[in-house]
Amino acid sequence: MTEIHLTGRAASPGLAIGPVTVLTVAVERRGTTGDPAQEAAALKAAIEGATAELAELIEAEQGEAADILEFQVAMLEDDALAEGAFDAISAGTPADQAWRAVLDAEIAGYRSAEDEYFRARTADLVDIRDRVLMRLNGTEKSAAIAGGAIVASGDTSPSIFLAADWRRGGGIVLAAGSSSSHVAMLARARGTPMVVGVGPLSWQGRPPALALVDGDAGTVIFDPEPETRSLFEHRMKAAHAACAVADADRVKPAITADGRRITVLLNIAAPEDLADLDPAICDGIGLVRTEFLFEASLGLPDEETQYGVYRRILDWAEARPVTIRTLDAGGDKPIPGLTIDGESNPFLGLRGIRLSLARPEVFCLQLRALARAAVHGTLKVMLPMVAVPSELDRARELLDAEIAALRAKGIACARPLLGIMVEVPAAALCAEDFDAGFYSIGSNDLAQYTMAAARDIGAVADLNDTGNPAVLALIARTVEAGRARGVEVSLCGDAAADTRLTKALLATGLTTLSVSPLAVARLKATIATVNP
Amino acid sequence: MHDVNASRASKTSVPLTASAVLVNPVGLHARPSVKLTQCAKRFAATIEIALAPEGPWTDAKSPVKVMRVKAPQGAMLYFRVAGPDGKAALAALLALVHDGFGEA
DSSP states (O other): OOOEEEEOEEEEOSEEEEEEEEOOOTTSOOOOOSOHHHHHHHHHHHHHHHHHHHHHHHHHOOHHHHHHHHHHHHHHHOHHHHHHHHHHHHTTOOHHHHHHHHHHHHHHHHHTOSSHHHHHTHHHHHHHHHHHHHHHTTOOOGGGOOTTOEEEESOOOHHHHHHSOOTTOOEEEESSOOTTSHHHHHHHHHTOOEEEOOOOOOOTTOOOSEEEEETTTTEEEESOOHHHHHHHHHHHHHHHHHHHHHHHTTTSOEEOTTOOEEEEEEEESSGGGGTTOOGGGSSSEEEEEGGGGGGSSSSSOOHHHHHHHHHHHHHHHTTSEEEEEOOOOBTTBOOTTTSOTTOSOGGGSSOTHHHHHHSHHHHHHHHHHHHHHGGGSEEEEEETTOOSHHHHHHHHHHHHHHHHHHHHTTOOOOOOEEEEEEOSHHHHHTGGGSOOSEEEEOHHHHHHHHHTOOTTOGGGTTTOOTTSHHHHHHHHHHHHHHHHHTOEEEEOSGGGGOTTTHHHHHHTTOOEEEEOGGGHHHHHHHHTTOOO | OOHHHHHHHHHSSOOEEEEEEOOSTTOSOHHHHHHHHHHHHTSSSEEEEESSTTOOOEETTOHHHHHHHOOOTTOEEEEEEESTTHHHHHHHHHHHHHTGGGTO
16 A cells, blocks of 8 residues: 655644544535335434434433433424424425434424523534434444544534544544534644645545644645655654653743743633643633533533632632633624524624623523622623724623622622723724724724634635734734723734744734643743843 | 213213312423323323413324423413323323423
């Protein structure tokens, strides 16, 4: 067998070696058989498969999570759920369309319920719908990704990434994809090497057994010759040794060559990201992405769950400031049962603070949990996708109301500092008009909206550049507004960890950068070399 | 409330009826629905529920249909049971509701 060399774009640094898992693309439409009997059999098999999959999950869960899974199994086992779909199939509708139509109608009934307990079950029904659809489309469950595997796929989703265990190594190779996608962001946060845009993955029916992924150079080698492999393993060993040296320095403060102290904060998605980390490596947490709390397909997290998570993060930080972003759903981060399906352009739609203000019951629950957690440390609350000052004002009124209600009940709470994420050019241009307690620049979306180049479209990836003078000018303007108003300005996008941009970012006047824990050592080493 | 016609029901098709208030905190939602249908399925009798004494009646053995009823907390839940083990079924279901499905 001959080794196959492919070149794409680097999306997450590092080297990985491992067995290959080929994922079929979930969005591929299945070919319909045109035969009602076969379609009915396919749907029956898909429902049974999804039921067995959920029943298997119950084994590992307990308490509320197990109750919900048990509910889902009971629904799937009930013939009443799919009877409309089987009727439509016998009338000639393909299985996937029939199932989707029937479940969407059922879901609409839950979504319109007056009672919030019934509405909250919407996500469980959406999960049932999608599990069966995935089986109809021939996509196996995502949990099939074994630890340490190299995943090769057309493109992939955050939920598939999150379902796999990356602690044992492994990497990602995508035919398409973008280095600015959320999967790439997650891969960088977890230290999983990733290469995107390598072009069509065709193996003439024989998938490769082993792959070498170079997330620094953006290359991948399938089925390497023994000498190629041993050379690669040698490089991996050397890279690990260099990392260990930089890691030893990461507990020291970040100071530029001309003596300026730079505040380095962490970006995290969950308290698990902080496991085994020494808080001394950072000056606090600059971004906690709470939407990942909402992705467990177990319905919306309740107040106690959220409070527990926020408190764990504040406890870890040992009085260092912690900035938690309120739910930033929508755009490329859909949440079943919460975000709007089928918006013509989700990036310009009901996302971030817009969605939160439109669904205040979900938002207020989060604000309540945050206000309660605020007594355990230095908490800042950041609102995403703010475009106009009235959005901040309305959010503040809701926070005020929740705090007043908690106090009236005698429940311990405190007022967190309320600030905004600057990622819409309108907010950057008029930053001084916002009565914000701080500004945090979301450079990914700011670059996307300024350059009109989507983060997830590889063909325009070059335009999506935070180093573009127009984007840097908006950053400088925000820094200036912060200085004039006497409030902190930080930057928490991917650009903060891109050491090629460190000098340009510090030149805008920024003194606070927030990056994933794995990027801290490299960023601090780069900051030490920056001269004005 | 139903003893009068209970013995008749075992020989004829006259159904037994009874009602109880939903005392559990969140009404007849996911977990209570699963418990109710699991309980109902243990019996051969036909078991139906409704939110009003005149119906519409819903098959109590189908979690999908029971969830569609969206019975809130405090609602009066009506039972209609027909079959040889109807009396035992009704007793078991009423006990479950009175007990708040174990979560009151």
